[in-house]
Amino acid sequence: MKQYTVHSRLGDYPVLIDTGLLRDLPSLLSGMGWPSGSRIALVTNPVVLSLHGKRIGDSLLSAGYRLETLLLPDGEAHKVLGSVSSLLDQILALRWERREPLLVLGGGVTGDMGGFAASVLLRGVPVVHIPTTVVAQVDSSIGGKTGVDHPMGKNLIGSFYPPKAVWIDPDLLMTLPLRERRAGLGEIIKYAMIGNARLSALLETGIQSLGGEPFDEALWSEAISESVSEKSRIVSEDEHEGGLRMTLNFGHTFGHALEGALGFGGILHGEAVGLGMLAAARVSERLGLSGGLSERLLFLLKAAGLPYQWPRDVSVEDLQKFWGSDKKTQGGRATIILPVSWGKVMMTRDYDQETVRLALSDL
Numbered sequence: 001m002k003q004y005t006v007h008s009r010l011g012d013y014p015v016l017i018d019t020g021l022l023r024d025l026p027s028l029l030s031g032m033g034w035p036s037g038s039r040i041a042l043v044t045n046p047v048v049l050s051l052h053g054k055r056i057g058d059s060l061l062s063a064g065y066r067l068e069t070l071l072l073p074d075g076e077a078h079k080v081l082g083s084v085s086s087l088l089d090q091i092l093a094l095r096w097e098r099r100e101p102l103l104v105l106g107g108g109v110t111g112d113m114g115g116f117a118a119s120v121l122l123r124g125v126p127v128v129h130i131p132t133t134v135v136a137q138v139d140s141s142i143g144g145k146t147g148v149d150h151p152m153g154k155n156l157i158g159s160f161y162p163p164k165a166v167w168i169d170p171d172l173l174m175t176l177p178l179r180e181r182r183a184g185l186g187e188i189i190k191y192a193m194i195g196n197a198r199l200s201a202l203l204e205t206g207i208q209s210l211g212g213e214p215f216d217e218a219l220w221s222e223a224i225s226e227s228v229s230e231k232s233r234i235v236s237e238d239e240h241e242g243g244l245r246m247t248l249n250f251g252h253t254f255g256h257a258l259e260g261a262l263g264f265g266g267i268l269h270g271e272a273v274g275l276g277m278l279a280a281a282r283v284s285e286r287l288g289l290s291g292g293l294s295e296r297l298l299f300l301l302k303a304a305g306l307p308y309q310w311p312r313d314v315s316v317e318d319l320q321k322f323w324g325s326d327k328k329t330q331g332g333r334a335t336i337i338l339p340v341s342w343g344k345v346m347m348t349r350d351y352d353q354e355t356v357r358l359a360l361s362d363l
């Protein structure tokens, strides 16, 4: 088992990674102070419930837990305030109490909404994340960012709310469709490009196996552990995104705008991050800040089976509509993270729309 500790102002928490970890879920829960007989709300979606939730629920029931299963709708298009509001209605109807935990089982969409609900319910109830997609295991379950989308832009409503623990079982990914697994590689490539040399080396030799079939459990476990170690280190140092954590948004300013322009759900988050990183690399090259990075990235995106061509029908003007409301916008200008070498990025608001337009047309 691998274990990392994330430092947070509201309390440090462990991230555990092990194949088959969930077989001993009752022990994990009692270790956290919720013994048999406690009430647990399993927050998930219908897809994950049918694949994994029933087995998990049965193990809790047979260990004597009082289980409440609560469903959020599936898909980015449902990551909205109304879905969280319905979830809160259901939990409040159960007369939930402040010490009773939410166990949030699912991908980033379920995790972001479940975490947000936990942060506002009774002014905060404990939440444990059990992430079930690559994006959620390597990124969204760690660091306490929660929230929902708004027609004005992505993740515009939310909170920083650290979980009590994150329990990762790479085996859960065996049921994940190949396209979703590949999308998660977008975030893993990001960690390599912003500075994790071990991930760069691993991707150099392993990208085709990671992006292909059959599911290579050993290689995936290594990629997940290394990514978790990188994310845990960064958010421990800068929980509320004062500086270092902004580097995790490499590829996200363009990526989020692309998601918005295509309509939330029109492209997978990890796919949009991949294209967003490519756009940022081309902008950096056009500004004379770097050379050759987009070629190396392009090789990885292709080998991973990720999209590498900018959608023809999305223009700079379309993106601008969403930049204006990006959370890292200051004085009307979005901050973008640009790569300057492989393993090093910088933040800037010093670029012009024409450079961005030319960079996108290069793609």
Ligand code: NAD
Residues within 6 Å of the ligand: 045, 047, 048, 051, 074, 075, 076, 079, 106, 107, 108, 109, 110, 112, 132, 133, 134, 135, 136, 139, 140, 141, 142, 143, 144, 145, 146, 155, 172, 173, 174, 175, 176, 177, 180, 183, 269, 270
């Ligand atoms: P997702 O949650 O929509 O999951 C993708 C699909 O896979 C869904 O249909 C889901 O039901 C299904 N699924 C989940 N687990 C499965 C499994 N084990 N087997 C089969 N199917 C499974 O998408 P995602 O890529 O996990 O998350 C994307 C979201 O995460 C975006 O909204 C993004 O903004 C957010 N995000 C948040 C953070 C953060 O720090 N909070 C970081 C990165 C991404």
Ligand code: GLY
Residues within 6 Å of the ligand: 139, 140, 142, 143, 145, 245, 248, 249
């Ligand atoms: N996914 C970006 C962050 O956690 O800051």
